[in-house]
Amino acid sequence: MEAKRAGGRTLAGDAYEAIRQAIRSGSVKPGERLRFADLQALCGMSVTPVREALARLTAEGFTVLDDHRGYSVASLSLSELRDLTAARQLCEGEALRLSVEKGDADWEARVIAAHHLMARIPQAREDIPSAIREDWEERHAAFHAALISACGSPILLEICEKLFSRADRYRRLSVSVSAGARDPAAEHRRLMELALARDGQGAGAALREHYGRTAAALEGFLKE
Amino acid sequence: MEAKRAGGRTLAGDAYEAIRQAIRSGSVKPGERLRFADLQALCGMSVTPVREALARLTAEGFTVLDDHRGYSVASLSLSELRDLTAARQLCEGEALRLSVEKGDADWEARVIAAHHLMARIPQAREDIPSAIREDWEERHAAFHAALISACGSPILLEICEKLFSRADRYRRLSVSVSAGARDPAAEHRRLMELALARDGQGAGAALREHYGRTAAALEGFLKE
DNA sequence: GAGTCAACGATTTTCGAAAATCTTCCAGAG
DNA sequence: CTCTGGAAGATTTTCGAAAATCGTTGACTC
Structure with missing residues (x-):
């Protein structure tokens, strides 16, 4: 659905892949809250690309956003x-x-x-x-x-x-x-x-x- | 498809509305490139919320993203x-x-x-x-x-x-x-x-x- | 004892500038 | 004249800190 990233075009793309993988593999559980501090540590980058990655993941239904309460992993039901x-x-x-x-x-x-x-x-x-x-x-x-x-x-x-x-x-x-x-x-x-x-x-x-x-x-x- | 913003919850939400309106009303034309400098002036805010707004608009098909070349308005055909x-x-x-x-x-x-x-x-x-x-x-x-x-x-x-x-x-x-x-x-x-x-x-x-x-x-x- | 409210701590959200990247343009070689 | 190479300019992308917001705790009142 979007531009393919060979693995290093932009940090935001890398963050998208990393967080997506963490969600799919189950290392972060459905419903769990995603704090920016943790994700920055996981991806090894600043807040901006992480934020863009979460925006994309939210558009695809992997995460959900609550204003001023941040992102969390979408639940399974x-x-x-x-x-x-x-x-x-x-x-x-x-x-x-x-x-x-x-x-x-x-x-x-x-x-x-x-x-x-x-x-x-x-x-x-x-x-x-x-x-x-x-x-x-x-x-x-x-x-x-x-x-x-x-x-x-x-x-x-x-x-x-x-x-x-x-x-x-x-x-x-x-x-x-x-x-x-x-x-x-x-x-x-x-x-x-x-x-x-x-x-x-x-x-x-x-x-x-x-x-x-x-x-x-x-x-x-x-x-x- | 997302949380309704009464008009001032977050700047990113305001930027989303403003840019969306500009696209729908035709004041920015299909295919036209969207420079961050212009959008910051239009919305009256810094680059971060504008970036988030564009991420959402891209997910909905209003804009398209080229890595390192920025966003532009999706064409009509x-x-x-x-x-x-x-x-x-x-x-x-x-x-x-x-x-x-x-x-x-x-x-x-x-x-x-x-x-x-x-x-x-x-x-x-x-x-x-x-x-x-x-x-x-x-x-x-x-x-x-x-x-x-x-x-x-x-x-x-x-x-x-x-x-x-x-x-x-x-x-x-x-x-x-x-x-x-x-x-x-x-x-x-x-x-x-x-x-x-x-x-x-x-x-x-x-x-x-x-x-x-x-x-x-x-x-x-x-x-x- | 229950309820209200202010201050604190944790976290998100935003800012303004620095770094990285792409495009353009021009000089020089073939 | 065409093509290659590279420096300058424009723009995106990223950073690290400041500002804003939310949830909570605890003191105070009724």
Whole structure:
């Protein structure tokens, strides 16, 4: 959704990555308050770039701002998970349908390549089977992005990307809760096959079901 | 989508309002570069709150950021209008369908009240018929927000609000281009009647057509 | 004992200048 | 004449401290 930072263009970009990583990995917990003093120590910089990073994270739903009370990590809840799932089913389902309809041979190649990269490595870490592998998560995001990449709507793509990254923390929970109970590899393969077979309706339905299962695996594990 | 600022909670909030207003009113043009020196003079404050305001505006699509080259006003284009229209038809159409399905008597009252307030004043200014009245635009936004307010999905509401405000600049153009050619009052009334009659499909279709007409009125007027 | 209010401590928010970066422009070589 | 190199100027980005604000504590009144 924004300019890609190779890792050192601006300090604000670095701070964004660092804080985002701290939130995703769980080293700062949902609902926890984020003090500027701590974040400055963590990122090794002054307050200004940290402030800009938090502004971006807030726009993406990772943090929340209370005037004069500062920022804190957004909470996780069952109701937000349901809401997020429904929104993703609507937006990404439609984007996939459009993409299947409009995609050319380049798009097919992108989908196949992304799927191959993702299928090549296991989802969970070998040392901690309840934890997700960072590189798998990256390739997983790339696969879903590739699927909808031919939809022709930058705005829809931006919405989908935001929703996808916002669902990231729930996805991690899902892996640790339902380790081995599902077969995500099969679901992804089926998704790809339907898309390449130009079955837009079927692919959309499979995607919605795919997301529905992830959400269902977390029902009962989250309160409220 | 964020905490409401009564007008003086933080300077950053004031800067956000001021710059947003400058962009919407057209006193800074699409594509134009926004220098911090100018904005500081405009807002009467230091660089820090201006920077935060621009971060928020960028998240909402009003401005764009190039690393080390600063911010500039987002351009208008025919392709973005089409994209925006399609996204709004998808998201707001679904939100309206859900709202009609779930809305209670309070929701009905909110819709009727919001429509009454909007219908009570003319859309265009009396002195400059090609310019939109600020208070009408406010009530127009409130009416559309009321229609979908019972959809039960905070995330979908946030997306719709962002898309609606992002379409604001196109809407102003539409008024100046097609002054008198359409009858938006009738469209709004029909929309309300279908919603109150609990015709979710019909209301959704009417909304999509409503947006389609606004977009069509601008075809040929925008290049690219 | 309950309630009010002022002062304190912690934290955010803002400032004004310094540092870093990009763009432009001009001189000099090929 | 065109292209490369580099210094000057303009602008963004970052810093460290000052100002403003919020929550709390504790004394004081009723």
